[in-house]
Amino acid sequence: MDDREIMKRLQDPFLPDEIEWRVGSTNGDKTKGIALAYVTNRAIQNRLDEVFGVFGWRNEFREWKNNSQLCGISVKVDGEWVTKWDGADDSNMEAVKGGLSDAMKRAAYQWGIGRYLYNLESVWVDLIPAGKSHKMKAPPKLPAWALPEGYSYGVKPVVEPHQDIPPPALKAKYELFKGSMEGFESWVSMMQEKGRNYREMEHILQEGLNKKKESA
Structure with missing residues (x-):
């Protein structure tokens, strides 16, 4: 950047x-x-x-x-x-x-x-x-x-599956959480179907990483 x-x-x-x-x-x-x-x-x-x-x-x-x-x-x-x-x-x-x-x-x-x-x-x-x-x-x-x-209270943003490219930070956080990039595209598609944007996806992964640290 x-x-x-x-x-x-x-x-x-x-x-x-x-x-x-x-x-x-x-x-x-x-x-x-x-x-x-x-x-x-x-x-x-x-x-x-x-x-x-x-x-x-x-x-x-x-x-x-x-x-x-x-x-x-x-x-x-x-x-x-x-x-x-x-x-x-x-x-x-x-x-x-x-x-x-x-x-x-x-x-x-x-x-x-x-x-x-x-x-x-x-x-x-x-x-x-x-x-x-x-x-x-x-x-x-x-x-x-x-x-x-793209965020609005009570309204999930609509994100087209191929509208843009997932940011490097999201990929890095996914790899850190999962241990590899296997299943990344499928996971992103699933999150998009649920109305999640990239920022929310990063937040979900970070919360998972935080829980891992707390339980370690």
């Missing part, structure tokens, strides 16, 4: 189930709050795997000031490591772990991953009690421009 293609792939929108929502500001009686969208760390890791390969990126953490964490995400460019840093304070829940997670999200934004979420308009949602706090009754839906191409 050239630089433009890498930039586009990094900045591509994520599927709704790769986005997590948190409550920001609330009204006085805590019945409504502003929904804030973040890319999950697993989705960030998957995106970096897809674009740079599992050996083409790395992350590292450093303590910063008192209760803050810095995360640096490095990618290999022409044999050299290039790093971008950002940080976050410890979170209210699982303080250090939450701070590390938030720091990585912010470092990923430095690379353009999930940066489009900053352009979402503020959306007020209904809140319900959750222990000593509150949570969203239901997360909001993302606007069309913040969804992967």
